[in-house]
Amino acid sequence: MNKYTVINPHSEFKVINTHVHNIDGAAKVTGRATYTFDVKLPNMLYGKILRSPHPHAKILNIDYSKALELPGVIGVVTGKDTLGVKQGIWRRYQDLCDEQVLTVEKVRYIGEAVAAVAAITEEIAEKALDLIDVDYEVLPAVFEPMEAIKKEAPEIHEGFERNINVTRHIEWGDVEEAFEEAEYIREDWFKCGGQAHMCMETRAAVSDYTPDGKLTIYHSNQSPYYMQGLMAGVLGMREGDIRVISTYVGGGFGGKFELDGAIFCSAVLSKKLHRPVKIVFTREEDFIASKRRTPMFYYVRTGVKKDGTFCAREAKVFTNGGAYTGMGATALYLTGFFHSFPYRWKGYRYDGYRVYTNTLPSTSMRGFGAPQAMFCSEQQIEWIAADLGLDPIEMRRKNSHYEGYEVPGQATIASCGIDQCYDEIKKWIASKGKLPANRSIGISACGFMSGGIFNWFDTPYSFSSAVITINQDGTVELHVGAQEIGQGSNTTMAIICAETLGVKVEDIKVHSGDTDHCPPDLGAWGSRQTLMAGNAVKMAAEDAKKQLLEFAYAQSGYNIVYDLDIKDRWVHAIARPERGYDYGELVKKALRGKDGQRIVGRGYYTPHRKGMISPAYSYMLQGVEVEVDEETGKIKLVDSFTAHDCGQPINHLGLIGQLEGAFSMAAGYGYLEYMPYEDGKLMNPNLVDYKMIRATEMPPANIAEIDTYEPEGPYGAKEAGEGLTNPTAAAIGNAIFHRFGVQMKENPIRPEMILNALREKAEQDKAAGKDKPGKKK
Amino acid sequence: MDKKLLRLTVNKQEYEVYINPKALLVEVIRDYIGLTGTKRGCDTVSCGACTVMINGMSVKSCSVLAMQAEGAQITTIEGLEQNGKLAPIQKAFIDHGAYQCGFCAPGMIMSAQALLNENPHPTEWEIREGIEGNICRCTGYNSIVRAIDATAEGKYREDRS
Numbered sequence: 062m063n064k065y066t067v068i069n070p071h072s073e074f075k076v077i078n079t080h081v082h083n084i085d086g087a088a089k090v091t092g093r094a095t096y097t098f099d100v101k102l103p104n105m106l107y108g109k110i111l112r113s114p115h116p117h118a119k120i121l122n123i124d125y126s127k128a129l130e131l132p133g134v135i136g137v138v139t140g141k142d143t144l145g146v147k148q149g150i151w152r153r154y155q156d157l158c159d160e161q162v163l164t165v166e167k168v169r170y171i172g173e174a175v176a177a178v179a180a181i182t183e184e185i186a187e188k189a190l191d192l193i194d195v196d197y198e199v200l201p202a203v204f205e206p207m208e209a210i211k212k213e214a215p216e217i218h219e220g221f222e223r224n225i226n227v228t229r230h231i232e233w234g235d236v237e238e239a240f241e242e243a244e245y246i247r248e249d250w251f252k253c254g255g256q257a258h259m260c261m262e263t264r265a266a267v268s269d270y271t272p273d274g275k276l277t278i279y280h281s282n283q284s285p286y287y288m289q290g291l292m293a294g295v296l297g298m299r300e301g302d303i304r305v306i307s308t309y310v311g312g313g314f315g316g317k318f319e320l321d322g323a324i325f326c327s328a329v330l331s332k333k334l335h336r337p338v339k340i341v342f343t344r345e346e347d348f349i350a351s352k353r354r355t356p357m358f359y360y361v362r363t364g365v366k367k368d369g370t371f372c373a374r375e376a377k378v379f380t381n382g383g384a385y386t387g388m389g390a391t392a393l394y395l396t397g398f399f400h401s402f403p404y405r406w407k408g409y410r411y412d413g414y415r416v417y418t419n420t421l422p423s424t425s426m427r428g429f430g431a432p433q434a435m436f437c438s439e440q441q442i443e444w445i446a447a448d449l450g451l452d453p454i455e456m457r458r459k460n461s462h463y464e465g466y467e468v469p470g471q472a473t474i475a476s477c478g479i480d481q482c483y484d485e486i487k488k489w490i491a492s493k494g495k496l497p498a499n500r501s502i503g504i505s506a507c508g509f510m511s512g513g514i515f516n517w518f519d520t521p522y523s524f525s526s527a528v529i530t531i532n533q534d535g536t537v538e539l540h541v542g543a544q545e546i547g548q549g550s551n552t553t554m555a556i557i558c559a560e561t562l563g564v565k566v567e568d569i570k571v572h573s574g575d576t577d578h579c580p581p582d583l584g585a586w587g588s589r590q591t592l593m594a595g596n597a598v599k600m601a602a603e604d605a606k607k608q609l610l611e612f613a614y615a616q617s618g619y620n621i622v623y624d625l626d627i628k629d630r631w632v633h634a635i636a637r638p639e640r641g642y643d644y645g646e647l648v649k650k651a652l653r654g655k656d657g658q659r660i661v662g663r664g665y666y667t668p669h670r671k672g673m674i675s676p677a678y679s680y681m682l683q684g685v686e687v688e689v690d691e692e693t694g695k696i697k698l699v700d701s702f703t704a705h706d707c708g709q710p711i712n713h714l715g716l717i718g719q720l721e722g723a724f725s726m727a728a729g730y731g732y733l734e735y736m737p738y739e740d741g742k743l744m745n746p747n748l749v750d751y752k753m754i755r756a757t758e759m760p761p762a763n764i765a766e767i768d769t770y771e772p773e774g775p776y777g778a779k780e781a782g783e784g785l786t787n788p789t790a791a792a793i794g795n796a797i798f799h800r801f802g803v804q805m806k807e808n809p810i811r812p813e814m815i816l817n818a819l820r821e822k823a824e825q826d827k828a829a830g831k832d833k834p835g836k837k838k
Numbered sequence: 839m840d841k842k843l844l845r846l847t848v849n850k851q852e853y854e855v856y857i858n859p860k861a862l863l864v865e866v867i868r869d870y871i872g873l874t875g876t877k878r879g880c881d882t883v884s885c886g887a888c889t890v891m892i893n894g895m896s897v898k899s900c901s902v903l904a905m906q907a908e909g910a911q912i913t914t915i916e917g918l919e920q921n922g923k924l925a926p927i928q929k930a931f932i933d934h935g936a937y938q939c940g941f942c943a944p945g946m947i948m949s950a951q952a953l954l955n956e957n958p959h960p961t962e963w964e965i966r967e968g969i970e971g972n973i974c975r976c977t978g979y980n981s982i983v984r985a986i987d988a989t990a991e992g993k994y995r996e997d998r999s
Contacts (some may be wrong), residue, residue, distance in 0.1 A: 065864065082933065082935070086932035086937075087924075087944050090937065090947060091916070091919060092876070093875070098877065098878075259975055260939070261879045261885070261887060261942050261974075261975050262941045309940065310939060312938075312941060312976060316993060317994070343881055345881065464955055547941075547976050548938065599978070714934075718935045718976070718980070721979075722976045722977050726975070747880065748882055748973065753973065755970050755973065756966040757963075757970050759944070762978060
């Protein structure tokens with residue numbers, strides 16, 4: 062049902078890119094894997110959070126005396142039990158630290174946490190919420206960014222004029238001059254929707270504050286180190302006195318690396334009540350009170366020459382930031398940068414405005430601003446090609462990045478396989494032959510980063526670190542801060558470690574997800590771990606291996622110009638691979654030689670001189686075959702194909718899984734996953750009404766992997782699995798455009814939008830005396 | 839409400855629990871018996887994370903009261919392996935990378951097993967329909983479909999005594 066092909070494969074590896082099973086498999090298929098959701102500590106209480114029914118209100122008084130009288134209720138906390146610290150993940154910038162997770166004076170969205178109860182059962186805690194009386198002074202509220210920037214709009218945060226939270230400007234070249242050169246200019250407005258992360262494991266935490274002043278937290282997140290740092294800030298504790306354990310995490314997708322109500326309220330309750338407290342969000346809470354992908358209004362003006370050469374682009378973007386900053390500030394930057402991808406623009410200008418509204422805060426989500434950017438860019442480019450009568454694939458190709466290209470002042474492209482992606486997608490389209498009348502194909506290109514180089518968190522540590530300890534039997538303890546959230550990072554790190562050291566994956570035990578035992582690492586976001594943590598692991602394994610080989614040299618008797626190596630646990634001279642001995646033997650010798658000290662290898666990665674965004678960029682091109690029912694406007698994906706350059710693939714099974722999974726989430730963003738708000742209230746906060754891709758809706762996800770070599774990545778690897786969330790919405794839109802000639806400027810593309818567009822087109826055509834629509838262009 | 843005594847057979851083991859008669863089967867399995875392999879992902883019988891087998895048929899254990907399951911044979915994810923050996927469907931999930939975060943995997947595997955019990959040689963479409971009630975946010979399902987298909991082909995069958 063799926064075809065996977067590899068273009069330019071490299072095969073010198075023993076472990077990398079072979080059929081290695083995910084190392085957490087036995088735990089995950091047997092129910093042994095213990096998630097935060099499953100943690101139960103002795104004497105543990107259950108917490109529940111009282112949430113604001115108002116989008117914007119002052120809290121005048123909270124009376125929880127009746128709740129305390131309910132048998133089984135142990136305690137209640139409100140903002141007054143906290144230090145009232147305004148926090149944010151951009152902690153280097155004080156004005157962007159704007160969120161008190163348990164609010165003190167004011168609520169700014171429906172669902173914001175107002176109080177939290179701990180009781181001996183979850184049921185009692187839930188009942189107690191009804192017994193808390195909150196007096197609110199309701200304030201005028203505003204829900205859309207284009208309203209919120211008006212002069213007369215209510216002020217959501219003091220001192221932020223016109224509710225503008227953050228602005229971003231990116232510019233290169235002489236934009237006006239480049240537009241002057243253009244022979245054809247097109248401008249469009251787009252509206253990009255939000256999207257729920259919808260992790261299968263809802264936000265969950267168990268906090269245990271003990272009399273020695275230490276706090277242990279089990280928490281479902283993407284970066285235990287960030288949680289440790291942020292919690293220290295809001296509780297006035299030392300980072301080192303807080304331990305965050307996140308062994309198995311039920312999904313993240315960009316939504317789990319900021320403080321959430323579960324971790325904060327459980328910790329405040331535990332500190333006050335001196336008992337462990339567990340808080341698990343219901344699915345409804347997860348929808349209304351976690352965060353979401355950032356909705357955006359996009360204005361795009363693009364100038365090209367008649368032969369399809371791209372000259373200039375200018376974009377203005379207003380994002381619905383919701384009530385707080387969070388990671389939304391980064392999404393505002395990245396959407397503006399990736400909107401230029403994967404093309405060369407002589408002049409490029411982007412102005413982004415993140416606007417506060419009285420809605421659920423928006424933040425990062427898989428793709429990190431780029432899916433919105435590509436929905437607009439890749440459709441407009443298709444329309445330009447149609448306007449000028451040019452081949453949309455060849456027009457893209459002639460303007461694309463290439464190896465060695467410098468995005469002026471922003472980035473240097475050290476590896477780029479997009480040219481071959483165009484070849485592969487053409488082959489796929491040709492292989493489809495003539496399509497049935499109700500089907501059409503749309504394509505979309507994009508690129509993505511391999512980790513961000515920015516340090517708004519202000520970490521004093523290297524971005525990634527790894528420590529390797531070798532046991533006497535040759536087994537390896539690999540300690541990494543890289544966070545496993547299902548994307549397979551534990552397996553990827555084990556593969557890099559095994560390949561480098563020359564042992565088997567079964568020899569590696571990966572320790573991650575525990576701040577007491579693992580070195581700090583920024584965690585799983587922005588597709589950073591394979592490159593950054595992977596480099597740290599490679600360096601640590603090389604360090605350990607060098608120490609081992611010193612002993613091997615000392616007793617080998619070989620001339621020093623010979624190279625020794627270990628591969629598949631076999632220690633040998635490269636020139637004489639048949640004469641060697643077992644790696645376990647070498648480890649024992651090395652131990653004796655070191656007076657019993659174990660071999661410890663250390664590695665780290667901190668980016669330097671890598672431009673403004675990322676050390677490396679992946680490239681991809683996707684085609685989708687779409688069927689639309691003209692009567693109902695219903696979309697069905699029939700087939701898909703992705704040509705993809707992630708440098709050297711490391712984790713073969715993991716890569717396929719990530720590409721297929723990203724595609725399903727991207728397809729959901731394209732036509733299903735819709736978050737309608739009315740007066741600040743989400744109208745579908747449940748899995749009956751919030752539609753997403755299910756097994757019957759998922760088409761084949763054919764993949765051609767274009768292997769390139771990325772010099773900055775470990776063994777040539779770069780991003781995979783996040784970038785592929787970017788192209789699909791536009792590809793679906795382009796398929797609809799080619800079938801009907803209508804332009805879909807809003808996503809998710811819903812049936813009524815298609816029907817309306819067809820109706821309008823029919824009316825226009827009728828007025829112009831043309832044929833009825835429905836014919837392929 | 840008065841608690842009631844319930845005798846429940848889970849993974850061939852009989853348990854006696856005193857429960858609120860309104861307790862859902864998933865709550866009893868997780869909170870009273872302590873088998874936390876079975877997950878919960880929603881409150882609306884929509885996600886399938888809590889799927890178990892009752893008399894060999896897949897059932898979302900948040901959709902039935904525990905009292906209704908009295909006398910039935912309940913199988914949870916913990917009951918699939920025998921003598922420490924994985925069931926073919928479990929091996930297939932590992933071999934095909936048919937899970938990522940793993941939170942949906944127990945329910946997904948139970949749905950898959952129940953499907954194969956009922957229809958040992960399903961078509962691809964029958965497989966997709968068989969797991970339609972289970973949401974997986976990570977994989978995009980195709981690896982799961984491949985794993986179930988390979989299991990039906992007999993690829994992972996072997997002696998587990």
